[in-house]
Amino acid sequence: MTTTHPATPTATTRPAFSPTRTLATAARVLRQLRHDPRTIALMLLVPCAMLLLLRYVFDSDRAFDTIGASLLGIFPLITMFLVTSIATLRERASGTLERLLALPLGKADLIAGYALAFGAVAVLQSTLATALAVWPLGLDVAGSPWLLLLVALLDALLGTALGLFVSAFAASEFQAVQFMPAVIFPQLLLCGLFTPRSAMHPVLEAVSDVLPLSYAVDGMNQVVHHTDPTSAFLRDALIVGGCAALVLALGAATLRRRTP
Amino acid sequence: MNKVPTPPTPPPPPALHADALTVTRGARTVLDHLTFTVPKGRVTGLLGPSGCGKSTLMRAVVGTQARPTGTLTVLGHPAGHPALRSRIGYVTQAPSVYDDLTVRQNLDYFAAILLADRPTADRRADTTRVLAEVDLTPHADALAGTLSGGQRNRVSLAVALLGTPELLVLDEPTVGLDPVLRRDLWHLFHDLAARGTTLLVSSHVMDEAERCHRLLLLRDGRLLADDTPAALRARTGTDTVEAAFLRLTDEGRAPARTQETLR
Ligand SMILES: Nc1ncnc2c1ncn2[C@@H]1O[C@H](COP(=O)(O)OP(=O)(O)OP(=O)(O)O)[C@@H](O)[C@H]1O
Ligand SMILES: [Mg+2]
Numbered sequence: 001m002t003t004t005h006p007a008t009p010t011a012t013t014r015p016a017f018s019p020t021r022t023l024a025t026a027a028r029v030l031r032q033l034r035h036d037p038r039t040i041a042l043m044l045l046v047p048c049a050m051l052l053l054l055r056y057v058f059d060s061d062r063a064f065d066t067i068g069a070s071l072l073g074i075f076p077l078i079t080m081f082l083v084t085s086i087a088t089l090r091e092r093a094s095g096t097l098e099r100l101l102a103l104p105l106g107k108a109d110l111i112a113g114y115a116l117a118f119g120a121v122a123v124l125q126s127t128l129a130t131a132l133a134v135w136p137l138g139l140d141v142a143g144s145p146w147l148l149l150l151v152a153l154l155d156a157l158l159g160t161a162l163g164l165f166v167s168a169f170a171a172s173e174f175q176a177v178q179f180m181p182a183v184i185f186p187q188l189l190l191c192g193l194f195t196p197r198s199a200m201h202p203v204l205e206a207v208s209d210v211l212p213l214s215y216a217v218d219g220m221n222q223v224v225h226h227t228d229p230t231s232a233f234l235r236d237a238l239i240v241g242g243c244a245a246l247v248l249a250l251g252a253a254t255l256r257r258r259t260p
Numbered sequence: 261m262n263k264v265p266t267p268p269t270p271p272p273p274p275a276l277h278a279d280a281l282t283v284t285r286g287a288r289t290v291l292d293h294l295t296f297t298v299p300k301g302r303v304t305g306l307l308g309p310s311g312c313g314k315s316t317l318m319r320a321v322v323g324t325q326a327r328p329t330g331t332l333t334v335l336g337h338p339a340g341h342p343a344l345r346s347r348i349g350y351v352t353q354a355p356s357v358y359d360d361l362t363v364r365q366n367l368d369y370f371a372a373i374l375l376a377d378r379p380t381a382d383r384r385a386d387t388t389r390v391l392a393e394v395d396l397t398p399h400a401d402a403l404a405g406t407l408s409g410g411q412r413n414r415v416s417l418a419v420a421l422l423g424t425p426e427l428l429v430l431d432e433p434t435v436g437l438d439p440v441l442r443r444d445l446w447h448l449f450h451d452l453a454a455r456g457t458t459l460l461v462s463s464h465v466m467d468e469a470e471r472c473h474r475l476l477l478l479r480d481g482r483l484l485a486d487d488t489p490a491a492l493r494a495r496t497g498t499d500t501v502e503a504a505f506l507r508l509t510d511e512g513r514a515p516a517r518t519q520e521t522l523r
Contacts, residue, residue, distance in 0.1 A: 024372035028361070035360045035403065095356030099419070102322050104345040105373050257340075258326035259319055260285065 017108045025105075025113025029087070030120065043083070043121060047075040047129040055137045065224055068139045070193045072129055072148055073220040076122045076156035077213060078184055084118060084163030085176045092167065101257045111252050115160050122156030123149070143223035147233070151219045154240040158212055161247035168254030187213035192221075212243035273336065275300045275427055275458035276321060280330035283316055283481075290316045292481040293330070298460060298474070303453050305472030306462040307505065313481040314462040315353055318429050321460065322350045335426060346374060349420030353431040355412040359405030363396055363415050366404055370419045390418040393448055395441070410436040417445075428452065430461045434468065446471050466502035477505055484508045 033040060051068060058064050091097045100110065130148050133139040141148065162183055170176035190200070190208035197208050208214045219236030226233070276298035283291040290313045298304045306314050319325035320332060323340025332339040335347055357366045367387040375383050391397045394414040399407060404415055417433050434442045446468070449459050453473070461472065469475055470489050477484040477492075485492055485508055489501050496504040 018376055020376040021373050024369060024376075028358070028365070028369040031365055032358060032360045094359070095352045095354055096358060098324055098352060099350065099356045099370075100373065102324055102345060102348070102350050103370070103373050104342070104376075256326075258324055260326045 017106055017112070021105055021109040022112045022116065025110055026116035026120075029114060029117035032087075033117075033121070039083070040121075043079050044125055044128055047071075047079075047125060048132050050075070051129060051133050051137060061138065061140065064137070065140050066221065067193065068133050068137070069141070069148070069220040069224040070191070070217045072126065072133060073151055073155050073216040074188065074191075074193070074213070075129060076126055076152045077159040077162075077216065078180070079125065080118050080122055080156045080159030081163040081166075081184060082177070082180060083121075084114060084160045085167045085170065085179060086163075086173055088114070088164050088167040089170055089173060089176050097255065098259065101255065107252045107255045110255065111164065111248055114164065115157055115248065118160045119153060119156055122153055122159075126152035126156070139224075141224050142227045143225075143229065143233075147223045147229060148220060151216055151223070151237060151240065154237060154244060155213075155216045157244040158216070158240055158247065161244045161251055164251035165247050165254060168251070184213075187211045190214065191217040193217060212240055215239040215243075272300050274298055275335060276460070277333045278331065281317075281320065281332050282329045283313070283320060283325060284327065284329075285316070290481050291320070291328075294481075294483050296476055296483060296486045298458065298476075300458050301453055301456045302473040303449050303459045303461060303471070304474045304476060305469050306460060306476050306478065307464065307466070307469050307501075308478035308484075309464065312478045314478060315431055317478070318350070318431050318460065318462060321427075321429055322348055324350075346423065347426045349422070349425035349428045351416050351420045351428075351430045351433050355409075355416035357404045357412060357415045357419065360403065362401050362403055363391070363407070363418075364400045366415060367391065367418060367422065371422050374423045386422055390421040393421055394418045395444065410438070410441065413437070414441075424457070426457060428457055428459045428461075430459065432462050432464075434463065434465070442468075466500070466505065469501040469505075475501065477508060479509055 051071065054068060054071065055064055058067065088097075091100075101107075126149050130145055130152070134141055134145055166179045166183060167176060170179060186207075190197070190204060190211055191213040192208070197205055197214060200208065215236040219233055219240065222230050222233035222236065274297045276296075278297075279295050281291055281294040282289065294317070306317065308314055316325055320328045321334055321339055323334075323344065328339070334341075334344055337344050358369075361369070364387065367390065368383070371383040371387050375386065388397075391400055394417050396411065396414055396418065399411060404412055407415065413433065413436060417430065420428060420430065434445055437445065449461065450471075453459055461468075463469065472489060474486070474488055475492060476486050484505075487495070492501060492504045493499065496507040498504045498507055
């Protein structure tokens with residue numbers, strides 16, 4: 001920081017990624033959740049309750065197969081989006097983010113820690129919801145339920161990534177919650193849950209083609225209808241995973257070490 | 261009031277050196293060409309009225325303030341250098357700890373980040389030490405969110421003490437504390453300084469100024485004085501640092517006003 005050039009020292013003197021710090025961060029996030037049992041209960045039980053409700057709203061097996069599978073892909077996205085945006089907003093507001101970034105913690109460590117912690121919660125949530133849908137509720141899955149779980153996990157990562165990114169633009173928890181309809185609802189309407197995407201107006205179909213949730217729901221339906229993983233499934237999973245990684249990287253850029 | 265020991269010869273390189281340090285936030289020049297030196301192993305007080313730029317200066321030292329210009333060298337590196345991150349302990353003005361973790365869980369986490377390469381037993385020992393230093397051992401298992409304001413402040417301070425950093429930057433660490441605790445903390449600061457730690461402590465309580473080895477008096481982003489409390493009192497012909505501060509402020513006010521109208 002000599003002369004009038006503000007210094008932007010490169011972080012070359014320490015590793016960009018440290019497993020110890022990442023794991024410590026994930027453990028800390030989970031520990032914070034553990035002090036909030038009501039949130040855990042809501043995260044785990046609400047998807048199950050919705051599936052149960054859905055099963056009896058659509059009294060036909062056929063409709064439940066399609067919509068139930070889509071919902072399994074949608075829940076992790078919404079839950080993790082909300083939880084992450086609020087958690088990181090709090091981290092920004094409480095000054096702990098400023099403190100952490102003044103410590104030898106890489107941004108990648110912090111983000112990977114969050115992704116790991118919420119990914120673990122998503123696995124638990126999806127396992128419960130998938131098990132409930134497949135066995136007691138009789139969701140007909142031609143493929144392996146493990147693949148459903150994989151898509152759910154990728155979805156959860158996408159939700160975490162979007163939540164992290166959006167929290168940079170929210171000045172309060174009110175705003176953060178309002179980002180949910182703004183970011184998630186359009187994807188929900190266009191993902192093929194209500195109308196098949198091929199039946200949409202071409203413009204809307206084109207928009208739905210660039211929204212990641214469309215691919216998550218497509219992927220889920222591929223597993224429901226095909227015994228073996230299809231190439232379409234592989235493409236869907238890669239797209240959702242790729243989007244998650246891209247948005248996580250964008251989210252990392254919003255973690256500023258410096259106060260303006 | 262503390263006797264200020266004469267520095268040993270030859271003087272060691274300073275912990276901090278600022279030359280024409282300037283920070284602009286929005287349209288405001290919050291810090292205006294500050295030039296000063298902070299010696300190693302001393303308690304340096306950063307004093308000044310609310311809004312004069314104390315927190316901004318501390319952030320510049322820690323490297324979390326955007327767009328500083330001029331020169332600011334901290335422990336031999338430019339401020340904000342990644343190598344400094346494990347050598348500086350920083351307490352923000354508002355306590356920055358996780359309210360939904362216990363005191364010990366907070367410390368364990370920050371210790372894991374700061375001392376990632378050390379064995380777990382070492383980290384445990386360090387958290388136990390800092391808990392005792394801020395007198396929070398009985399509250400180790402309380403949620404930080406359920407503590408009183410002064411107690412949460414001390415958790416924040418304990419985090420900064422982890423790993424025994426060479427430089428401690430403390431932004432109003434004694435706000436909201438009773439006189440007994442304040443005295444105990446100042447004893448701790450002096451102990452740390454005696455063991456070689458450099459402390460930069462901001463405050464607007466003037467009786468705390470008397471406990472510092474050196475003082476930086478700031479007003480409207482400008483340096484009014486950089487001296488020992490005794491020299492300051494002598495120079496202004498006053499009995500207390502508070503009176504000296506008021507005298508300097510009054511002297512500085514007239515020229516500052518003319519400059520403002522010139523702008
Ligand atoms: N984002 C900003 N844009 C413009 N000015 C700002 C911004 N943030 C702070 N300031 C101004 O910078 C000045 C210095 O703020 P700073 O927080 O450093 O004061 P301080 O001396 O720590 O005050 P206090 O004793 O109340 O904590 C203030 O006048 C404040 O109004
Ligand atoms: Mg301040």
